[in-house]
Amino acid sequence: MSETPKSTRTDKLLRGACYASLLALVLIVVSLFWPKPLAVIVAMSLGQALGTASLAMFLFVVAAEFRRSRILDQAAPVSLKPKNEEKPQ
Amino acid sequence: MDSHYLLSLCALSAAILAAALLIGYLIKRPPLDRHTRLRLFFGLGPLPIAAALLGNYANLEETKQRRFCGSCHVMTPYIMDAESKESGSLAAIHTRTEWFGHESCYTCHADYGMFGTVSTKLGGMRHVWDYYANDWSSGTRKPKLYKPYSNKTCTQCHPQGTNRMSLAHKVHEEMLKGGAVSCAANGCHGPPHPVYGVADNEKKVSAAVEVLP
Numbered sequence: 665m666s667e668t669p670k671s672t673r674t675d676k677l678l679r680g681a682c683y684a685s686l687l688a689l690v691l692i693v694v695s696l697f698w699p700k701p702l703a704v705i706v707a708m709s710l711g712q713a714l715g716t717a718s719l720a721m722f723l724f725v726v727a728a729e730f731r732r733s734r735i736l737d738q739a740a741p742v743s744l745k746p747k748n749e750e751k752p753q
Numbered sequence: 754m755d756s757h758y759l760l761s762l763c764a765l766s767a768a769i770l771a772a773a774l775l776i777g778y779l780i781k782r783p784p785l786d787r788h789t790r791l792r793l794f795f796g797l798g799p800l801p802i803a804a805a806l807l808g809n810y811a812n813l814e815e816t817k818q819r820r821f822c823g824s825c826h827v828m829t830p831y832i833m834d835a836e837s838k839e840s841g842s843l844a845a846i847h848t849r850t851e852w853f854g855h856e857s858c859y860t861c862h863a864d865y866g867m868f869g870t871v872s873t874k875l876g877g878m879r880h881v882w883d884y885y886a887n888d889w890s891s892g893t894r895k896p897k898l899y900k901p902y903s904n905k906t907c908t909q910c911h912p913q914g915t916n917r918m919s920l921a922h923k924v925h926e927e928m929l930k931g932g933a934v935s936c937a938a939n940g941c942h943g944p945p946h947p948v949y950g951v952a953d954n955e956k957k958v959s960a961a962v963e964v965l966p
Contacts, residue, residue, distance in 0.1 A: 674785065678793065682775040685797050689768045692808040696761045699815040700824050701881045708809055715801050722797045726790060 677725050685718035757814050764807035771800035813870075816877070817859040819848070825884050827896055831946050832858075843937060843945035861945070865905040876900075902945075904929050907936040 688711045695707035774796030783789045815821055823832035835844040835857060848857040863873045879899060887894075913922060913929065921941075928934040937943035 675782075678785075679779065681797055682779050682793075685801055686772060686775055689772050689801060689804060692804055693765060693768050695812055696764060696808055699812060699821060701821070702885070704812045704816065705878070705881060708812065712805060715805055719797050719801070722793055726794075729785070 674725050674729065677721050681718040681721035681725075684714045684721070688712070688714035688718065757811055760807050760811035760814070764804045764811055767800045767804040767807065771796050771804060774800070813874075816874070817856045819855050819858050822858040825881075827884065827889050827894070831896070834947050840947070842947055843942060861906060863906070865903060865909060901932060902935055902937055904932060904934075904936050907942075911936075 691707045691711035695703045835848040
């Protein structure tokens, strides 16, 4: 399952998750250095929402990849499966 | 080291680590193998969560500070009075007490009870919304409480019902318990903050805003 994620849906989701998480981290850090009412409220609302969304996107990608690999395993012909999976005689 | 700074430092460290992992992924774009997934998991899961939790806690502690309350300029006259060594107002007297210290606004205005902190923060949100959503530019408008000041806040530290209670307190005991009379009412122990006239307040707000850094 080691593939280079380029221009696929997985890649887009992962990059989106990274950017969302980075933005959330910036909001949190800004509120720490500049603790004014608006900054604190934005960090604790928008920041949390972005962080949660990014984690959800990552978990979705991992779950989708896991599901895809299981489907591929089931669909693969017996001859292509590794020999060590065969029952010992 | 102050606990607020320690919390902020830990939150900042977690945020930097998470950002390094995420930026590393965005630059290198490695194959999505087990190691990459593990790095992304830490960059999107535990580290940002730690940064958010520690940052939230640090921010909640910061919101208790008097300087935070004073960061909205309409509060400046109140903060100046509370910090004044010459003032004899209730706010100033309590601020000079070590137990109140830098958290004197929060200590007196926090709701009492199990969910006091939550209800106080929700009330504070309403104040912030009011501050940004309404026009305060004339300087004539004064901040106000959205509900009557609870006597329970006073009686946390000044217990009643003792034999040495003054006559005035004995007479008003039931009304004080029911909230019909406020400890901080004019003629009792109040007003807690200096009451400015409209024109006077405008001058004081303008003067206070000018001295802000």
